[in-house]
Amino acid sequence: MTTLATRKRPAPGGSPQSRPARSGASSVGRPGFAWALPATIFFALFALVPLAAVAVLSFTSWSGLGDPKFVGLENWETLIADPVMLKSLWLSLLFIVLGVVTQTPLSILLGVWAAGNQRNRAVLSAIYFIPLLLSSAAISVLWRALLDPNFGIPGQLSWLFGDGNLLGTQSGAIGVLIFVGMWQFTPFHTLIYQGAAKGIPTVLYQAAAIDGAGMMRQFFSITLPQLRNTAITSIILMVVGGLTTFETVLILTNGGPGTDTTITAFYMYQEAFQSFDFGVGSAIALVLVVVATVISLVVVKVSGYDKMNSSLEGL
């Protein structure tokens, strides 16, 4: 962590800091900390303080009216004994794994393809990225309408979808959620891979071509290894995204059938804002924070944000 920041900070475009400072001018373009203060306070108020507060609230009982009352470990005991909570963690894990294995290969393929210089590529990528711009709410409402058992696509293609009530079974509902997640987020990951693939030095491909490597060989021996760091970033973003999926679950399945798609983030919302048990909701939120923080530390540790040279690995 420390190394990350210290390496990152003093790099204003490789400025000639080694020259002797001009008298009276050394402070130019060197703002004091006060410049960062307003944003920092603002962010702390809505992200950092609430983060601390959620830990405190997890030891209280609060129904939204009056003041929270301290109840010790009661919420945590409730949570540990709660079969829906345990189920929601397993479902979250399933969501994350299915999301990663469906989106990663597709976005690598599309990203590498979009990084090339085929004709019509620009037009096609423009269409690919449309889902990325739309709100999760709009996407979920759209798919709910398209998959309507009576008036939707399944009703018209009954030879493919059977009775058409895709959201009526657990496997159907999970399948729909994973597919909609793919539809929505593959463009974003494609974009990341496209950027990374464009950064791979052409000279590597030229050298490989001279050595007689075919296109497949080039893909597996150059492109994929060069995309390693990008893949780490992308996968971790998928994990965090999967963990915090909310609108799609609320609008498409409402956690159902039964609790069969109640993932942890959605269960937190239900406990807090539908059952008005904000103490238990906070405890669940804290579980989410811990998992997300562990993942974010892995992001910084493994891939780092100062991976300026990552695409030049092996040169």
Add this chain to the structure above:
Amino acid sequence: MKTRPNYFAGIGSFLWLLIVAIPLYVMLSGTFQTREEFGDNGPLSFPTSFTLQNYVDAITSGFGRYFLNTVVVTVGVVAIVLLLVPPLSYAIVRSQSRAASFVFRFFLLGLAIPAQAVIVPVFYLINTVGLYDNLIGVILPTAAFALPICTLILSGTMRDITGELYEAMAMDGASPARAFFRLVLPLSKGGISTIAVFSALQAWNGFLFPLILTQSESTRVVTLGLFNFQTQYGINIPGLLAAVTLSMVPVLLVYLFARRALVQGLMGAGGK
């Protein structure tokens, strides 16, 4: 440079194009059909009639108001972001104080805080200060959660300003504030428009904060309006699709005119 066409990837990308485009086509064609026709013929059929009634239905069911609310939220969020992020990024990139580097780490970690994790305390906070069911109460946390990514993007842009330029300013005896307004801001225009577009997109598409922080129709934003429309009139699918289409129009317009800024912002979101 690859010279041969890559058929495998080409076919794959064509298939994905169909998967992306068909739902969008069905959506659009559905909005121009009557409910009867849509119900009788199914969504995949070619429309045989043309009507704008669904759009009229959507607008008269309250979407005009929801649009106005969403515009207010978006403008508020962008204004806060544009006020706070440029000085912050300037300090992060140029300040020699250790606190500035600490702040940068703090915002990097902030990237990983999911909004879900803090909605209960934010709900408590907004309630306590009396901003529940008020658009300002939606604007504040939405803007706060847009800060980390915007800071990351703009700091990246500001790092590209070379030290020589600051030295030139130094010769004129400029203060940090003068350097900020005369040098840093003009040279960061690209990054600033990126964060403006990006935070606007986040605000426009925001759902969770409005969901928990507002309740009445007069403060309802478009995304909540869609959700509400779906639960109330789920059976009127062409009307629903028209509402969804309307909610997408402004974003698609931005995409048309500010594609570069948007794509750069999204790439920034990927940590590139």
